Amino acid sequence: MSRAPEGPLPAERFAEILTGRAPVFRVDLGDDVRSSLSAYLAELDRWRRQTNLTGQLSPDELVDHALEAVLAVPLISPGERVVDIGSGAGFPGIPLTIALPAAEFVLVEPRGRRAAFLRHVVRALAIANASVIEARIENVGGQTFEVAVTRAVGGFSAWIGEAAFLSPGGRFLAWTTDSDVVAAGLGPAFRFSKQVPLPASVSRRIAVFVKAS
Numbered sequence: 577m578s579r580a581p582e583g584p585l586p587a588e589r590f591a592e593i594l595t596g597r598a599p600v601f602r603v604d605l606g607d608d609v610r611s612s613l614s615a616y617l618a619e620l621d622r623w624r625r626q627t628n629l630t631g632q633l634s635p636d637e638l639v640d641h642a643l644e645a646v647l648a649v650p651l652i653s654p655g656e657r658v659v660d661i662g663s664g665a666g667f668p669g670i671p672l673t674i675a676l677p678a679a680e681f682v683l684v685e686p687r688g689r690r691a692a693f694l695r696h697v698v699r700a701l702a703i704a705n706a707s708v709i710e711a712r713i714e715n716v717g718g719q720t721f722e723v724a725v726t727r728a729v730g731g732f733s734a735w736i737g738e739a740a741f742l743s744p745g746g747r748f749l750a751w752t753t754d755s756d757v758v759a760a761g762l763g764p765a766f767r768f769s770k771q772v773p774l775p776a777s778v779s780r781r782i783a784v785f786v787k788a789s
Contacts, residue, residue, distance in 0.1 A: 584618065584621040584622040584625060585617075585618060585635050586618055587611075587614040587615045587617070587618040588614070589635070590613070590617040590618055590621075590635065590639065591610055591611065591614040593635055593636060593639045594610050594613060594614060594617075594639055594642070594643070595610065597636065597639050597640060597776075598610075598643060600643075600775060600776050601640075601643040601644070601646075601647060601774075601775050601776060602775055603643055603647065609646075609674055609675055612674045612701055613642050613646075613671060613674055615700070615701055616642075616666065616670050616674065616697055617635075617639065617642060619693075619696070619697055619700060619701075620666065620693075620697075621635065621638065623693050623696070624665070627689045627690075627693065629664065629665040629689075629693060630665050640776055641667045641668075642671045643671075643776075644668070644751060644774050644776075644777075644780070644782075645667055645668030645669075645670075645671035645675075645727075645751075646671050646672070647772060647774060647775075648668060648672060648725065648772075649672070649675050649676055651723075651747070651749060651772070651782070651784060652672070652676055652679055652723055653679070653722075654676070654678035654679060655679065656721075656722040656723055657679070657681075657682070657719075657720070657721040657722055657723070658672065658676075658679055658680065658681045658682070658722070658723040658724070658725060659681075659682045659684055659713070659719075659721045659723070659724050659725070659741060660672075660681060660682070660683045660684060660724075660725050661684055661713045661725070661726040662684070662685060662686075662713075662726055662727075662728070663683040663684060663685045663690070663694055663708075664685060664687075664727075664728070666683070666693070666697060667727050667751075668725050668727050668751060669681055669683045669694075669706070669725065670683075670694070670697060670703075670706075672725065673703050673705055673706040674701075674703070677704075677705055679705065680705050680706075681705055681706040681707075682706070682707055682708075682709060682716075682721070683698075683707070683708045683709070684708075684709050684711060684712070684713050684716055685708065685709075685710060686710065686711055686712045688710060691708055691709075691710035694708045695708045712735065713735060714735045719741060720740075720741060720742065720743045720746075721741055721742055721743065722742075722743055722746050722747070723746060723747050723748075723749065724739075724741065724746065724747070724748045724749065725749045725750075726748075726749070726750055726751070727751035728751070730761070731761070732758065732761025732763075733760075733761045733762075733763060736762055736763065736765070737765075739762075739765055739766070739787055742787045743787075744787060744788070745786060745787060746786070746787045747769070747784055747785070747786055747787070748762065748766060748784070748785040749783070749784055750782070750783045751774075751780065751781075751782055752780070752781065752782075752783050753779040753780050755768065755781065755783040758783050758785070759783075759785065762785055764788075765787060765788055766785040766786060766787055766788065767785065767786055767788065768783070768784075768785055769784040769785060769786045770784050771783045771784065772784070
């Protein structure tokens with residue numbers, strides 16, 4: 577895996593990389609979305625020098641993570657409430673909040689430094705449709721969502737239960753290399769709906785599951 581450069585990149589450089597990589601993902605980024613994604617990635621690149629938010633990912637790999645997130649835009653409708661479980665460095669939640677301003681997002685992250693970064697990004701980019709909860713999803717009570725998204729969060733069977741956080745018929749979107757493993761972890765409360773291949777990857781896809789009514 578390629579390593580991050582010694583110093584953080586400015587937003588302008590991330591904008592150039594986004595412009596170059598977007599056609600690979602068949603994503604058409606508007607100027608506003610590209611500008612906000614660039615600002616987010618620049619903040620992420622700066623913060624990860626002091627806090628292990630992403631590991632040793634290159635700027636190109638960070639951009640690819642952001643574009644993989646944006647591929648879920650057609651799977652979420654305006655006005656829906658979306659929870660990002662284990663949001664971490666903000667994938668896929670932050671790119672989706674930027675690309676879907678008409679949806680409402682709650683970023684759930686139990687680790688303090690990562691939650692602090694997410695709150696910083698939401699403030700710095702003035703993201704009006706997102707909030708951050710520093711907790712585990714099983715401890716977020718009294719809220720329900722139409723959509724749940726998650727990337728790099730495993731052990732579903734240990735915390736999913738009846739998925740009380742999702743409304744009946746709600747959708748669970750997982751960025752994964754193995755849909756069968758996700759299905760086994762989710763259990764009988766969900767049925768597999770479809771999967772969306774990620775154009776720049778041989779094995780990764782977005783697997784979509786629907787909660788039983």
